[in-house]
Amino acid sequence: MPRKTTVDRLIRGRIKQGNETKRNKKEVRVKRAEKAVEARKLRSGRTSFTQAIIEQKMKESSTQTTINNLIDASYCIGRYFTTNLVKTIKKKESNFATFIQDKNGLYCTNIQQVITKRVQRLFDNEMLKYSNDQICIVLSGDKGGDQLANTSKFGFFISTNVAPNSYRNFSFLSCWKGDDGRNNQEIWLKNILQQINSINIVKLINGTVFKIEW
CATH class of the missing domain: 1.20.5 (Single alpha-helices involved in coiled-coils or other helix-helix interfaces)
Known part of the structure; x- marks a missing residue:
């Protein structure tokens, strides 16, 4: 050879x-x-409501810090708890929200602080809608569709003067792999609802107090 x-x-x-x-x-x-x-x-x-949130918030929040101990696996959609959804939550809520998570999902542990920060921002920008020192917060859930099938999300909207139902005003409190059936709700919403039941007011930096209508 x-x-x-x-x-x-x-x-x-x-x-x-x-x-x-x-x-x-x-x-x-x-x-x-x-x-x-x-x-x-x-x-x-x-695209689905959730996909629109993902695309928009990843553009708006690319410079924010990350939350410790969140999922940090490779990008995947459909078969597993979607990682880009978690990245969205990291970037959108990470400056004041804390979460507990495992491989199947996560939920917020400091809802009072999250709501206070969101209301403060809206108030400072003259976007908060209120009447007689009372604000309205709407709880909302969304079962993933299209490419984000097999995931469920839960969060809230604060009533605003501009586009109150826009997905840009949505704040994540919990999301998980699976449907929105009773078993999953008991797992992922139990702590969330316990926190919400104890939240009746929000106090701003200037001392203004708003009652919350859920």
């Missing part, structure tokens, strides 16, 4: 490098195509 010369090795190396470059370019094209499809779906309004 003839010995491989330096030229042979160079040729084989360049062929191998060329094949790797082709594979890399193909992967890039596939990723770009996937992103283009998602962008078209978002623009056409066919």
Whole structure:
């Protein structure tokens, strides 16, 4: 068998490098195509309520710090508790919210503080809607659809003067892998509801106190 010369090795190396470059370019094209499809779906309004939250909040909150002890696995949708949803919660709520989580979901442990911070921001920006020192907070749940199937979310909206039902005003309190059946609600909402039952007022920095209508 003839010995491989330096030229042979160079040729084989360049062929191998060329094949790797082709594979890399193909992967890039596939990723770009996937992103283009998602962008078209978002623009056409066919994405779910939750997907819209994810896309918007990941853009708005890219510089915020992360929450310790949250899921940090590879990106996946559908079969597992969706990681990009968790990343959204990290970025959107991480400056004042704390969570307890495991591989199947998470829930907020300091709802009073979260509500106070949200109300304070709205009040400071003259967006808070109130009457007779009373504000309205609406609890809302959402079972994932489309690409986020098999996940359920729970949170709240604070009544505002501008687009009160916009997903931009939604605050996460809990989300988990699975449906919104009774068993899952007992697991993921028990602590949430116990906290909410004890929250009747919110006090702002200037001393203003608002009663909460749930």
